[in-house]
Amino acid sequence: MKTTRKTLIDGSKLATEAMARAGADVFVGYPITPSNLMYAYARRRMPYFLAAPDEITTLQWMAGLAAAGKMPVTSSAFPGIALMTEGINMAYAMELPMVIMITQRLGPSTGSATTGAQGDLLFLKGIISGGYPVPVLSPSSFEDMWSLAAKAVETARRLRTPVFLLTSKEMVMTQKSFDTSKLPEITPWKPARRVREPFRPYEPVEALTPAHIFLGDDEYLTRITASTHDADGMIRKAEPEALANTRRLRDKILHNLPDYLEYEWIRGEEKAPVLIVTWGVTAEAARDAVKMLEKAGRPADLLVVKTLLPVAEEIREIIDSYTKLVFAEENLTGQYKEILFGEQTPAHVFAVTGIGEMITPRAIAEAVEKTYHHG
Numbered sequence: 001m002k003t004t005r006k007t008l009i010d011g012s013k014l015a016t017e018a019m020a021r022a023g024a025d026v027f028v029g030y031p032i033t034p035s036n037l038m039y040a041y042a043r044r045r046m047p048y049f050l051a052a053p054d055e056i057t058t059l060q061w062m063a064g065l066a067a068a069g070k071m072p073v074t075s076s077a078f079p080g081i082a083l084m085t086e087g088i089n090m091a092y093a094m095e096l097p098m099v100i101m102i103t104q105r106l107g108p109s110t111g112s113a114t115t116g117a118q119g120d121l122l123f124l125k126g127i128i129s130g131g132y133p134v135p136v137l138s139p140s141s142f143e144d145m146w147s148l149a150a151k152a153v154e155t156a157r158r159l160r161t162p163v164f165l166l167t168s169k170e171m172v173m174t175q176k177s178f179d180t181s182k183l184p185e186i187t188p189w190k191p192a193r194r195v196r197e198p199f200r201p202y203e204p205v206e207a208l209t210p211a212h213i214f215l216g217d218d219e220y221l222t223r224i225t226a227s228t229h230d231a232d233g234m235i236r237k238a239e240p241e242a243l244a245n246t247r248r249l250r251d252k253i254l255h256n257l258p259d260y261l262e263y264e265w266i267r268g269e270e271k272a273p274v275l276i277v278t279w280g281v282t283a284e285a286a287r288d289a290v291k292m293l294e295k296a297g298r299p300a301d302l303l304v305v306k307t308l309l310p311v312a313e314e315i316r317e318i319i320d321s322y323t324k325l326v327f328a329e330e331n332l333t334g335q336y337k338e339i340l341f342g343e344q345t346p347a348h349v350f351a352v353t354g355i356g357e358m359i360t361p362r363a364i365a366e367a368v369e370k371t372y373h374h375g
Contacts, residue, residue: 059087
């Protein structure tokens with residue numbers, strides 16, 4: 001008989017535990033609702049824990065720790081991420097690995113800390129100055145909280161970059177009975193010590209990423225800088241090598257996208273005429289909506305996007321293969337829809353959006369029903 005390990009647990013513990021097992025060894029944070037549970041559990045679980053006096057300091061400490069070879073993580077919400085933005089850009093240019101978990105909540109301003117939302121995606125789309133992409137993973141279930149948290153740590157280390165784990169209050173704080181025995185084992189990814197001689201701190205050696213040599217190394221003298229620099233880490237304003245090095249920051253995120261691309265495409269034996277596209281906590285409602293529609297004789301396929309940014313060509317191809325689309329997102333405008341189609345929505349694209357309350361399976365099913373009556 002298979003041994004089960006059922007326990008009452010929330011998503012924050014699953015994500016924190018997964019990141020610790022994946023190699024995250026320090027948590028830096030400033031408490032903010034609704035991310036406090038992760039802060040509390042990390043205090044007991046991570047080898048190192050630093051309580052920062054504010055979010056700006058949080059990111060600066062994370063950058064220093066990453067520069068010294070640690071793998072830092074933090075959790076926050078939109079107000080905290082707004083304060084971290086300059087530091088995130090610095091860490092991105094320095095190519096420092098870290099994971100930033102965002103528990104989304106209703107805006108604008110601080111919004112309501114106890115109301116879930118999916119409103120931070122467009123902010124992350126442009127969070128790096130110049131439009132450079134940053135990996136954004138979004139869990140849609142407790143299983144995802146485990147696997148994507150580990151994937152975020154691996155991606156941050158593999159590509160030497162900040163990675164975002166975009167979730168919501170309902171996913172992080174809601175407790176439920178869950179069988180942890182079905183969760184896969186996590187094997188931490190450890191970078192190989194590959195260095196080209198003579199050593200140059202920002203020369204890519206694998207996957208368009210520099211060698212994993214950080215400050216305090218016993219063998220190599222390295223430099224880390226956020227200014228425009230060449231492969232030696234020397235500040236160069238407009239030299240071809242330095243500008244090519246800056247372009248590489250974009251190239252490595254896009255080139256390695258297949259390694260951290262995650263999605264769930266649910267189809268019947270025959271392709272349905274309608275595709276529901278969703279992400280994050282709304283995916284739970286969408287899964288129920290698909291079952292309701294099947295019973296009603298109105299089949300719909302489902303695409304749950306878990307790697308939201310950058311948008312993979314594979315995702316675009318799936319979406320483009322359907323003549324009718326229904327986007328389900330808990331924000332006012334349909335932010336993922338806007339990323340794909342712009343602000344002028346095509347006639348074959350429908351949306352179920354909202355603020356202040358979660359989207360119900362019935363609302364999604366009714367939107368799909370309307371597409372059947374649309375020409």
